[in-house]
Amino acid sequence: xxxxxxxxxxxxxxxxxxxxxxxxxxxxxxxxxxxxxxxxxxxxxxxxxxxxxxxxxxxxxxxxxxxxxxxxxxxxxxxxxxxxxxxxxxxxxxxxxxxxxxxxxxxxxxxxxxxxxxxxxxxxxxxxxxxxxxxxxxxxxxxxxxxxxxxxxxxxxxxxxxxxxxxxxxxxxxxxxxxxxxxxxxxxxxxxxxxxxxxxxxxxxxxxxxxxxxxxxxxxxxxxxxxxxxxxxxxxxxxxxxxxxxxxxxxxxxxxxxxxxxxxxxxxxxxxxxxxxxxxxxxxxxxxxxxxxxxxxxxxxxxxxxxxxxxxxxxxxxxxxx
Amino acid sequence: xxxxxxxxxxxxxxxxxxxxxxxxxxxxxxxxxxxxxxxxxxxxxxxxxxxxxxxxxxxxxxxxxxxxxxxxxxxxxxxxxxxxxxxxxxxxxxxxxxxxxxxxxxxxxxxxxxxxxxxxxxxxxxxxxxxxxxxxxxxxxxxxxxxxxxxxxxxxxxxxxxxxxxxxxxxxxxxxxxxxxxxxxxxxxxxxxxxxxxxxxxxxxxxxxxxxxxxxxxxxxxxxxxxxxxxxxxxxxxxxxxxxxxxxxxxxxxxxxxxxxxxxxxxxxxxxxxxxxxxxxxxxxxxxxxxx
Numbered sequence: 001x002x003x004x005x006x007x008x009x010x011x012x013x014x015x016x017x018x019x020x021x022x023x024x025x026x027x028x029x030x031x032x033x034x035x036x037x038x039x040x041x042x043x044x045x046x047x048x049x050x051x052x053x054x055x056x057x058x059x060x061x062x063x064x065x066x067x068x069x070x071x072x073x074x075x076x077x078x079x080x081x082x083x084x085x086x087x088x089x090x091x092x093x094x095x096x097x098x099x100x101x102x103x104x105x106x107x108x109x110x111x112x113x114x115x116x117x118x119x120x121x122x123x124x125x126x127x128x129x130x131x132x133x134x135x136x137x138x139x140x141x142x143x144x145x146x147x148x149x150x151x152x153x154x155x156x157x158x159x160x161x162x163x164x165x166x167x168x169x170x171x172x173x174x175x176x177x178x179x180x181x182x183x184x185x186x187x188x189x190x191x192x193x194x195x196x197x198x199x200x201x202x203x204x205x206x207x208x209x210x211x212x213x214x215x216x217x218x219x220x221x222x223x224x225x226x227x228x229x230x231x232x233x234x235x236x237x238x239x240x241x242x243x244x245x246x247x248x249x250x251x252x253x254x255x256x257x258x259x260x261x262x263x264x265x266x267x268x269x270x271x272x273x274x275x276x277x278x279x280x281x282x283x284x285x286x287x288x289x290x291x292x293x294x295x296x297x298x299x300x301x302x303x304x305x306x307x308x309x310x311x312x313x314x315x316x317x318x319x320x321x322x
Numbered sequence: 323x324x325x326x327x328x329x330x331x332x333x334x335x336x337x338x339x340x341x342x343x344x345x346x347x348x349x350x351x352x353x354x355x356x357x358x359x360x361x362x363x364x365x366x367x368x369x370x371x372x373x374x375x376x377x378x379x380x381x382x383x384x385x386x387x388x389x390x391x392x393x394x395x396x397x398x399x400x401x402x403x404x405x406x407x408x409x410x411x412x413x414x415x416x417x418x419x420x421x422x423x424x425x426x427x428x429x430x431x432x433x434x435x436x437x438x439x440x441x442x443x444x445x446x447x448x449x450x451x452x453x454x455x456x457x458x459x460x461x462x463x464x465x466x467x468x469x470x471x472x473x474x475x476x477x478x479x480x481x482x483x484x485x486x487x488x489x490x491x492x493x494x495x496x497x498x499x500x501x502x503x504x505x506x507x508x509x510x511x512x513x514x515x516x517x518x519x520x521x522x523x524x525x526x527x528x529x530x531x532x533x534x535x536x537x538x539x540x541x542x543x544x545x546x547x548x549x550x551x552x553x554x555x556x557x558x559x560x561x562x563x564x565x566x567x568x569x570x571x572x573x574x575x576x577x578x579x580x581x582x583x584x585x586x587x588x589x590x591x592x593x594x595x596x597x598x599x600x601x602x603x604x605x606x607x608x609x610x611x612x613x614x
Contacts, residue, residue, distance in 0.1 A: 015448065015451050015455055018448065018449065018452035022456075023464075029468045139592065139595060139596070139599075142595060143540070143588050144584075144587075145544050145548065145587055145588075147547075147566075148547075148580070148584040148587070148588075151570060151580050152580075152584070155577050159573060159574045253454065256455060256458065257457065257458060257459065259457040260458055260460045261459055261548070263459060263463065263552070264551060264552060267551075268570075278463065279552065282464065282467045283467075293460075294456060294460060297456075298456050298457075301457070
């Protein structure tokens with residue numbers, strides 16, 4: 001199993017380098033740089049100041065020199081300085097990362113739990129009314145923008161009923177401890193997690209249904225039934241376990257999409273995470289910060305895919321053989 | 323004799339597909355819903371002449387308050403009904419062009435990688451992997467920030483971020499089909515690679531591509547809506563996402579401003595997904611009763 005993960009890690013290296021170069025070149029295509037934005041916001045600056053700022057952040061070097069400088073920095077595990085916040089990029093990103101991870105892990109967990117349960121129910125009663133009702137509900141959810149559901153949930157639960165907060169990740173100005181703190185955080189997380197999860201609930205439900213219908217036709221399922229196993233055992237041990245393989249592959253692939261989708265959810269709920277930091281970096285032309293975010297989130301995706309490989313090796317031991 | 327075989331095969335195939343589609347309720351419902359939206363998009367200029375972004379009414383009219391503006395007006399006095407009609411045009415145009423870009427890039431890369439394989443295929447798939455690892459929505463944001471948020475740039479950004487799906491699908495189809503007997507036959511008849519790819523393999527790989535296209539258009543509409551919600555939309559073009567984004571400020575006083583464009587998005591995305599599901603059932607080779 002460790003050999004498998006080491007191999008995947010090696011294979012990821014060219015991908016990460018590709019991402020790095022692609023992003024670096026892409027970001028240099030953005031018109032204007034951070035110094036322009038800074039100067040604009042401070043109401044203009046003299047030509048000498050601009051030159052001084054540019055040389056401070058290394059923006060006066062040629063493109064290839066900048067890339068080389070960045071790569072050398074990176075080899076020392078240094079993501080550079082953010083001109084916008086005048087702080088190390090790694091510090092900014094690591095500050096926000098836990099918030100985004102909380103949102104994503106919550107949403108992914110919720111989506112997998114509800115999605116797989118709904119998909120199993122649909123496949124078990126395929127063609128009958130539970131399947132029809134659930135299929136329609138899932139298709140509706142699959143077609144609805146998550147942030148719109150979030151907005152409507154804000155309207156119902158925050159504006160009309162006043163049950164849940166609709167902004168931020170904790171109540172400001174309160175010094176809460178223990179259970180009260182946890183409850184406060186949970187209340188703030190409910191709506192964002194729900195808004196991010198809806199689309200993926202529908203996606204996993206559809207995938208699980210399709211994969212289970214495929215597996216149900218296999219000979220070994222008939223054998224399992226013929227040898228007198230209870231229907232529940234056939235479904236859980238023989239059908240679902242094999243059907244989870246394609247679901248887990250796609251869950252790994254969707255992690256990148258989930259990370260991107262968090263940008264909208266975070267903006268909607270004022271959640272201080274990576275998505276909002278990305279938008280701030282784009283608006284202020286802060287390439288170093290943007291590059292750091294893109295690089296770290298891509299590496300996160302690579303790591304998640306390695307975890308998915310390991311999970312699959314556990315689900316289907318045959319995969320370890322090759 | 324070869325031409326006779328080539329001519330009969332596609333006819334039998336498409337006839338069975340059409341009957342399967344006509345017998346498929348979700349495909350029919352989806353196509354009807356989509357046709358309604360298309361008609362609305364085409365007639366937007368006739369039904370609501372003039373710029374939908376003009377201020378024409380009292381601000382914050384609720385739906386039904388004024389019979390002239392039956393869906394109400396927003397905080398700037400713009401007609402919501404006109405916005406929805408013209409927004410249909412914008413959303414569909416962006417989504418269709420984005421999908422076209424994605425199918426063109428993905429189709430080309432996938433066909434080359436799948437047909438030739440080898441070193442070229444490896445390199446192309448590596449590039450594909452790079453694009454799949456970067457969170458695609460963040461990539462869209464960055465590309466839109468490079469250019470200006472115009473219709474073309476937004477479509478380009480969504481297309482660039484979504485082509486790997488198409489490339490992988492086309493590559494898988496081409497890898498299976500390049501070993502098929504009819505491709506070997508074409509090769510032994512001395513057809514060029516181009517002719518084999520375009521005339522022999524592509525028509526046979528079309529079915530899954532059509533299904534994916536309808537789903538990609540649906541996804542592109544959702545991405546455009548999310549982007550516009552963040553304020554990255556063409557300021558001169560009415561779009562459902564932009565209406566949602568600006569209506570969000572009035573969520574407490576006028577929730578219809580977010581509900582209505584949202585419902586419009588759900589309607590068209592649902593139509594495309596129904597159509598995609600129906601096409602999948604009709605075209606899926608495992609389920610299709612093949613008529614030789």
